[in-house]
Amino acid sequence: MRFNLPKTPAVHVKGKAFRLADVDPDATKPFTRKHLDKEAAQPRLQALRRRLSELQELLYAEHQRSLLIVFQAMDTGGKDGAMENLFTGVNPAGVQVATFKAPSTEELNHDFLWRIHAQTPKRGHIGVFNRSHYEDVLITRVHGLIDEKTCKQRYEDINNFEALLTHNGTRILKFFLHISKEEQAQRLQARLDDPAKNWKFDPNDLKERARWDDYQQAYEDAVRHCSPNHAPWFVVPANHKWARDLALTEIVVAALEEMDPQPPKVAFDVTKQVIE
Amino acid sequence: MRFNLPKTPAVHVKGKAFRLADVDPDATKPFTRKHLDKEAAQPRLQALRRRLSELQELLYAEHQRSLLIVFQAMDTGGKDGAMENLFTGVNPAGVQVATFKAPSTEELNHDFLWRIHAQTPKRGHIGVFNRSHYEDVLITRVHGLIDEKTCKQRYEDINNFEALLTHNGTRILKFFLHISKEEQAQRLQARLDDPAKNWKFDPNDLKERARWDDYQQAYEDAVRHCSPNHAPWFVVPANHKWARDLALTEIVVAALEEMDPQPPKVAFDVTKQVIE
Numbered sequence: 408m409r410f411n412l413p414k415t416p417a418v419h420v421k422g423k424a425f426r427l428a429d430v431d432p433d434a435t436k437p438f439t440r441k442h443l444d445k446e447a448a449q450p451r452l453q454a455l456r457r458r459l460s461e462l463q464e465l466l467y468a469e470h471q472r473s474l475l476i477v478f479q480a481m482d483t484g485g486k487d488g489a490m491e492n493l494f495t496g497v498n499p500a501g502v503q504v505a506t507f508k509a510p511s512t513e514e515l516n517h518d519f520l521w522r523i524h525a526q527t528p529k530r531g532h533i534g535v536f537n538r539s540h541y542e543d544v545l546i547t548r549v550h551g552l553i554d555e556k557t558c559k560q561r562y563e564d565i566n567n568f569e570a571l572l573t574h575n576g577t578r579i580l581k582f583f584l585h586i587s588k589e590e591q592a593q594r595l596q597a598r599l600d601d602p603a604k605n606w607k608f609d610p611n612d613l614k615e616r617a618r619w620d621d622y623q624q625a626y627e628d629a630v631r632h633c634s635p636n637h638a639p640w641f642v643v644p645a646n647h648k649w650a651r652d653l654a655l656t657e658i659v660v661a662a663l664e665e666m667d668p669q670p671p672k673v674a675f676d677v678t679k680q681v682i683e
Numbered sequence: 684m685r686f687n688l689p690k691t692p693a694v695h696v697k698g699k700a701f702r703l704a705d706v707d708p709d710a711t712k713p714f715t716r717k718h719l720d721k722e723a724a725q726p727r728l729q730a731l732r733r734r735l736s737e738l739q740e741l742l743y744a745e746h747q748r749s750l751l752i753v754f755q756a757m758d759t760g761g762k763d764g765a766m767e768n769l770f771t772g773v774n775p776a777g778v779q780v781a782t783f784k785a786p787s788t789e790e791l792n793h794d795f796l797w798r799i800h801a802q803t804p805k806r807g808h809i810g811v812f813n814r815s816h817y818e819d820v821l822i823t824r825v826h827g828l829i830d831e832k833t834c835k836q837r838y839e840d841i842n843n844f845e846a847l848l849t850h851n852g853t854r855i856l857k858f859f860l861h862i863s864k865e866e867q868a869q870r871l872q873a874r875l876d877d878p879a880k881n882w883k884f885d886p887n888d889l890k891e892r893a894r895w896d897d898y899q900q901a902y903e904d905a906v907r908h909c910s911p912n913h914a915p916w917f918v919v920p921a922n923h924k925w926a927r928d929l930a931l932t933e934i935v936v937a938a939l940e941e942m943d944p945q946p947p948k949v950a951f952d953v954t955k956q957v958i959e
Contacts, residue, residue, distance in 0.1 A: 516805035518851035524800045529792035560850050567843035574836050575794035 410665030415654035417582075420630045420640040427627040427642065432587040434644040438653060455656045456496045462663040463533060467501045468670040470531040472576035474663065477536045479545070480584035481622060482612045483594035485645050486537055489584060492652040493659060494535075503528050506537040519543040519561065520568050527572060534577075540565055541581075544629050549621045562632040569638040579638040580662055582655060583626060584645035588619050686941030691930035693858075696906045696916040703903040703918065708863040710920040714929060731932045732772045738939040739809060743777045744946040746807040748852035750939065753812045755821070756860035757898060758888045759870035761921050762813055765860060768928040769935060770811075779804050782813040795819040795837065796844050803848060810853075816841055817857075820905050825897045838908040845914040855914040856938055858931060859902060860921035864895050 412419055416434040466474065476493075478486045494502055505526035514522040520540055528534025544561050547553045553561070569579055586594075595616070598608040615622070630640040641658060645651040688695055692710040742750065752769075754762045770778055781802035790798045796816055804810025820837050823829045829837070845855055862870075871892070874884040891898070906916040917934060921927040 513805070516807075517803060518847055518853075520847060521800060521803065524797060527793060527797065529789070531792075557850075564843075564847045564850060567840075567847065571794055571796060571840045571843065574833075574840060577794075 410661050413657040413661045415643075415657050416650055417641045417643045417654045417658060420634040420642060422634060423631050425627070425631050425634070427585070427623055427630075430585055430642045430644060432585045432590060432644050432646045435647050435650040438650050452653060452656065455653075455660050459493075459656065459660050459663070460496050460498070462660065462666075462668065463497050463501050465668040465670060466533065466663065466666070467498075467531045469668040470671070472578065472666060472668065473528040473530055473532050473534060474659075474666070475528055475534045475536065475572065475577050475579045476659065477539045477541070477579070477581040478584065479539060479541050479582070479626070480645065481586060481591060481619075482615060483591050483598075484584040484586050485648060485651060486584060488648060489582075489645075489651060489655055490535060490537065493655050497533075501531070502533045502535060504535045504537060507539055507542060518564075520564060524568070528577065530576070540568070541629055541633075545622065545625045546615075548625050549618050558628075559632075562629070565633050566635060566638075569633070569635070573637040578662060578666055580659065581630075581633075581638065581640045582658075583630060583640060583642045584651060585642050586645045588616075590646045591616065591619075686937050689933040689937045691919075691933050692926055693917040693919045693930045693934060696910040696918060698910060699907050701903070701907050701910070703861070703899055703906075706861055706918045706920060708861045708866060708920050708922045711923050711926040714926050728929060728932065731929075731936050735769075735932065735936050735939070736772050736774070738936065738942075738944065739773050739777050741944040741946060742809070742939065742942070743774075743807045745944040746947070748854065748942060748944065749804040749806055749808050749810060750935075750942070751804055751810045751812065751848065751853050751855045752935065753815045753817070753855070753857040754860065755815060755817050755858070755902070756921065757862060757867060757895075758891060759867050759874075760860040760862050761924060761927060762860060764924060765858075765921075765927060765931055766811060766813065768924075769931050773809075777807070778809045778811060780811045780813060783815060783818060794840075796840060800844070804853065806852070815857075816844070817905055817909075821898065821901045822891075824901050825894050834904075835908075838905070841909050842911060842914075845909070845911070849913040854938060854942055856935065857906075857909075857914065857916045858934075859906060859916060859918045860927060861918050862921045864892075866922045867892065867895075 414437045416436060416438060418425075418430050466472065478490065480486050490504065503526070507522070507526075510519075510522065523536075523540040526534070526536070544553075544558050544565070548558050572579060595608065595612060598604040630642065634640045641654075643651055643654050690713045692712060692714060694701075694706050742748065754766065756762050766780070779802070783798070783802075786795075786798065799812075799816040802810070802812070819829075820834050820841070824834050848855060871884065871888060874880040906918065910916045917930075919927055919930050
């Protein structure tokens, strides 16, 4: 990544040495609790949001490049909340969200990147993936639907695919929202306790939870193998939503600042336009 | 390519040493004129067509893999005629033809492979590309719309993309129908002379014709850089339509024979089904 990474609890993955177990899902440093304080922290978050809105408009006006933000997490990891928080105040006309659920029959009739490629953001837009092509090396691997050889081939296919997008002017940021197993237990329980949240609960989530360690391993391997400079993974401690959201906003704004989108030069002489 | 290449006038490109000027567009050997003879040659072409029809049905029944056939040629090179001839007698439900013309605004808002990927054949199908992603290293390069660095990057993106399709069980055959400049002159003139063919003529074709040598160079470079074993280019001498068509049919049938598609085993006991 060619931008100055802001100081946040998020960990920028740099290749094979990365260990997921080294990242504390409870981490909030270098943020402090004062970030939660209206006086001290809200001004920062509000300023970041205003800037994000401006940068999105410039990206749209420039109409040359795009930004792709990938969200992955364990169940209850907070993808929906994080996306909502991140894009508060951003013009939705410039943001394309794609949610990837279990593939359809038609999608399974093609390679695993077919449905993903179709949803990549067009020039001038911010694309957001709610789950992504990484599911094809996570859930499929944990459930033994693909062998290790296929998994390695997919890491390579993913790296090549993300390189293609990069060549075309798409900046890619990938976020793994990292919660602890205990935190997930609390959040699942909350979905059972609150009738208004019952719809978010799926008994199958418990089966996936039983494979927690396998998923952590699959995530670790995926981010290790697919973290080239042009498409970095950030592991974002996500037990504390305020720290998660502030970290995400800091990183996205910093990436857009580095892209420095410019509105196109107009072809007419501004001073000679007379509006009567 | 892992199949025994049948003996035809077509040249299988094997990397950087290939020179387009070494391929004679008039070549018909090892075919002889007797292939044109009803007694001697029609039985061979008819037998190949019957076999192609059977193999397509088996590929469809197996529903695991697919075949992608790419056609490229200079104007009047004979892509339409070749496709028509090749698929005579094949069930059109199992064949998906995609014709790539100048990209739309929406298509230009994405990377050059975006519209191509969307049209790749699904499992069990034969996909046919009438022009293809190769236009993005041919016409764009000849017209100076991309620089040499971008062109090389695209060769790499194309190789990676074709590897992805191969990993997914798509067999790829690429055919450049190679005519001479003199043959093109005759075919263009025929379009002017015959009122029923006038609609096929476009005055812009003459502008492209004026860049003949640049196109030959662009083709040579593209097939040199993008001929991995899993996605070979065949340069097919195409001044003589009968030899072109026989060569194409021989190669496609041989590739499908090597794929050897198998119908799925049925889950019921055939001997115990009673139809009353």
